[in-house]
Amino acid sequence: MSKIRIAVQKSGRLNEDSLKVLKDCGISIDNGKDQLKATARNFPLEVFYLRNGDIPQYLRDGVVDIAIIGENVLVEKGVDIAIVEKLNFSKCRVSLAVPKSMEYSSVKDFEGKRIATSYPNTVKSYLESKGVNVDLHIINGSVEIAPNIGLADGICDIVSSGSTLFKNNLKEVEIILKSEAVLAVSPLISEERDAILQRLRFRINSVLQARNHKYVLLNAPNDKLDEIIEILPGMRSPTVLPLAQEGWSSVHTVINRDTFWEVIDELKQAGAEGILVCPIEKMVR
Numbered sequence: 001m002s003k004i005r006i007a008v009q010k011s012g013r014l015n016e017d018s019l020k021v022l023k024d025c026g027i028s029i030d031n032g033k034d035q036l037k038a039t040a041r042n043f044p045l046e047v048f049y050l051r052n053g054d055i056p057q058y059l060r061d062g063v064v065d066i067a068i069i070g071e072n073v074l075v076e077k078g079v080d081i082a083i084v085e086k087l088n089f090s091k092c093r094v095s096l097a098v099p100k101s102m103e104y105s106s107v108k109d110f111e112g113k114r115i116a117t118s119y120p121n122t123v124k125s126y127l128e129s130k131g132v133n134v135d136l137h138i139i140n141g142s143v144e145i146a147p148n149i150g151l152a153d154g155i156c157d158i159v160s161s162g163s164t165l166f167k168n169n170l171k172e173v174e175i176i177l178k179s180e181a182v183l184a185v186s187p188l189i190s191e192e193r194d195a196i197l198q199r200l201r202f203r204i205n206s207v208l209q210a211r212n213h214k215y216v217l218l219n220a221p222n223d224k225l226d227e228i229i230e231i232l233p234g235m236r237s238p239t240v241l242p243l244a245q246e247g248w249s250s251v252h253t254v255i256n257r258d259t260f261w262e263v264i265d266e267l268k269q270a271g272a273e274g275i276l277v278c279p280i281e282k283m284v285r
């Protein structure tokens, strides 16, 4: 029986969270250190541990069938690779930044300037689309230091919290793109392996949905039930069960993490008591 081959970053920011997604999908992988390849014990899947920057090429050549990779790397390598899931981690942006002291009004201010970056293709195509010509200096790490040592006038690099920019006295002036970890698919995937991919996607979706929601139980006086149910979304509608104490009910529902605290505040104001919040392990819609 064939196995689907997935590329995962060998070490670095994506490694741990990528393996966690597979683990939460119930897939167990021997994760011996220094392995380049590992086989899952209970799912037709092989993991290839690779450098992030090499993964797009492996996908294009069909050496691996799928990969967990930062969207920004696919953009930089300019390969036309389909993204089938956004995985909601490693969120960042690729941005242009300049020294705080520089007066900046528009992207035209970059005309003729020296820009240090590890993402030359991304910067180039962005600035070309704006009709701006620059002098690019390609460096592989510690890009933010370049303006301070006189190597460049500005930089283009990954920004997340902004603290690296702050520490280097730089300010973010243009966001070129937003990125997060994604599941990408080789254009050469076979039909048989595509069927395995669909099974994997089903599991990934139920894991992502679960991570995004909480299970909530609360007690409510019966005369407040209508108002409380109005506040609650729920998968279909909330479950309402009578409590042993007359005139009270227990309400069970699922709440999205994004609106969680607002909903809890509203519930309390509407008369809910004894609110319990539990994590959800898997969620199948």
Ligand SMILES: Nc1ncnc2c1ncn2[C@@H]1O[C@H](COP(=O)(O)OP(=O)(O)OP(=O)(O)O)[C@@H](O)[C@H]1O
Pocket: 009, 010, 011, 012, 013, 014, 050, 051, 052, 053, 054, 069, 070, 071, 072, 073, 090, 091, 092, 158, 159, 160, 161, 179, 180, 181
């Ligand atoms: N500060 C950050 N916050 C959030 N996500 C980030 C951050 N820096 C990088 N990323 C994302 O994580 C990915 C991997 O980053 P990392 O620095 O581990 O790898 P790399 O050094 O680019 O690659 P390689 O595997 O070739 O060494 C990036 O491509 C980007 O999508």
Ligand SMILES: O=P(O)(O)OC[C@H]1O[C@H](OP(=O)(O)OP(=O)(O)O)[C@H](O)[C@@H]1O
Pocket: 013, 140, 141, 142, 143, 144, 157, 158, 159, 160, 161, 162, 163, 164, 165
């Ligand atoms: O906005 P922040 O939260 O400060 O994150 C941005 C920094 O994170 C990344 O570097 P990383 O730590 O991966 O180091 P690297 O340059 O060695 O890859 C990126 O290259 C930035 O320097």
Ligand SMILES: [Mg+2]
Pocket: none
């Ligand atoms: Mg990095």
